[in-house]
Amino acid sequence: MATLFTDLFDTPVIPGLSSGEDIVDREEEADLIARIDAEALSPFRFQGWLGKRVTRSFGWHYDFDGGALAEGEPLPKWLLPLRRRAASFADLGEDTLEQALLIRYDPGAGIGWHRDRPVFGHVVGISLGAEATMRFRRRRPDGFLRTSAPLAQRSIYHMAGEVRHEWEHSIAEMDETRWSVTFRSLANGAVPDGR
Numbered sequence: 001m002a003t004l005f006t007d008l009f010d011t012p013v014i015p016g017l018s019s020g021e022d023i024v025d026r027e028e029e030a031d032l033i034a035r036i037d038a039e040a041l042s043p044f045r046f047q048g049w050l051g052k053r054v055t056r057s058f059g060w061h062y063d064f065d066g067g068a069l070a071e072g073e074p075l076p077k078w079l080l081p082l083r084r085r086a087a088s089f090a091d092l093g094e095d096t097l098e099q100a101l102l103i104r105y106d107p108g109a110g111i112g113w114h115r116d117r118p119v120f121g122h123v124v125g126i127s128l129g130a131e132a133t134m135r136f137r138r139r140r141p142d143g144f145l146r147t148s149a150p151l152a153q154r155s156i157y158h159m160a161g162e163v164r165h166e167w168e169h170s171i172a173e174m175d176e177t178r179w180s181v182t183f184r185s186l187a188n189g190a191v192p193d194g195r
């Protein structure tokens with residue numbers, strides 16, 4: 001199946017990265033955006049800095065200030081049908097996507113270079129509102145290998161394997177508002193009591 005992230009020969013641009021278009025329709029998109037905006041979103045905190053994007057997580061909360069994973073509030077009911085679709089797209093059991101992160105990027109907000117925390121496993125993201133470009137880079141002895149992929153409105157992506165663990169990703173500041181919902185599984189051993 002050809003996806004946004006495949007080349008002419010249907011090879012993923014980066015192994016482990018796949019995407020699909022129109023995972024929700026326009027009406028569902030408008031409803032999800034209203035639901036996200038109705039949640040108490042707060043500026044992303046990182047080691048004392050406040051980011052421009054606003055976020056809220058459910059299921060598990062990774063505290064970037066303290067560097068710890070903590071159990072959070074359960075996923076709200078309105079997110080469950082979207083999680084079901086995300087899990088089906090990524091061929092995962094829906095219960096394995098234990099964390100949900102809501103983000104709103106107001107104009108001028110983006111997300112800097114990072115790899116998602118190792119306590120998480122699969123990352124499945126849904127893009128709402130303005131289209132963005134996700135940039136990818138991987139360090140090589142002689143510099144960075146770079147590529148990018150469009151995050152179309154109402155599309156979904158899945159990061160696992162190489163793209164998830166070997167590459168960093170970022171989104172440049174945008175002029176228009178974008179919302180995303182990302183679902184994550186936990187990595188094996190992320191929770192000390194072994195559950």
Ligand SMILES: O=C(O)CCC(=O)C(=O)O
Nearest residue numbers: 101103111116125180182
């Ligand atoms: O907004 C997105 O789709 C990506 C967010 C992201 O990279 C993250 O939360 O780690």
Ligand SMILES: [Fe+2]
Nearest residue numbers: 114115116169
């Ligand atoms: Fe990320």
